[in-house]
Amino acid sequence: MGLSDEATARLEDVVALQPTKNAELAERWDMDGGSEVHQYLENELADHYYRDENSLIRATADAAALVGEEPDEDGPRTVRVPALQQRAFAVVADHDERAESVVSVLHKLRDADTADVEGAEDSTDDLTADDVRSALRGLERRGVVEVVRRTVPTFRLAVERDAVSVEPIDEE
Numbered sequence: 001m002g003l004s005d006e007a008t009a010r011l012e013d014v015v016a017l018q019p020t021k022n023a024e025l026a027e028r029w030d031m032d033g034g035s036e037v038h039q040y041l042e043n044e045l046a047d048h049y050y051r052d053e054n055s056l057i058r059a060t061a062d063a064a065a066l067v068g069e070e071p072d073e074d075g076p077r078t079v080r081v082p083a084l085q086q087r088a089f090a091v092v093a094d095h096d097e098r099a100e101s102v103v104s105v106l107h108k109l110r111d112a113d114t115a116d117v118e119g120a121e122d123s124t125d126d127l128t129a130d131d132v133r134s135a136l137r138g139l140e141r142r143g144v145v146e147v148v149r150r151t152v153p154t155f156r157l158a159v160e161r162d163a164v165s166v167e168p169i170d171e172e
Contacts (some may be wrong), residue, residue: 004065007044011059012067014041014049016080016169019056019141028169029084056141078165079142084127087112088135089137091167092155099146100156106132 003011003079013028014020022034040075041049041057048063059069081089093100108131135170139145144166146158 003044008067010040011045011063013169014045015059015064015067015069017082018058019052019054019132020058020138021056021141024138025057025141036121061155075167078167079144080167081138081142082135083133083168084135085138086166086168087142088132089139089157089161089164092136092139092157095160097156099148099150099156101152101154102129102133102136105136105155 010029013025017024017028022037025031025037026033029037029040031040045063046138047060048066049057049059052058087109088105091112092105105125109127109132138153139157140147140155144157144159144164145155148154149155
């Protein structure tokens, strides 16, 4: 028996966001929490996902093929992420620069929005340091940002910016 339209769409999210956590999927799927996500995965997508050694959710190779995900061949690696992660990737310190704090990245995001949309209301006014930290940790899970431990965790790219193509996942 094939997957329902909803299950197929959610499997596409798992493939695009991998490696991911219950909380990230709960937010994306508008669920109450990780328990609800876990129950959904077990009931609807049990044959299509697994948890890696860090307990992160990953799609099986068959699941990726099922939703039409092609492996990257030549050119930059493609990473699909939520919009905030894409914006954070664009402003975080480069791989050969000094790592920066979450607050520094937050200020860069606000400055970038102000520069892009002069005269318009800032879309990052309600953005918090926790939102930015979560976005940077999501990029870290995907292997494109690294954490450098100093007094506080700081972040920078783990790869050359041109080595990765970061695309937004369609927000619903």
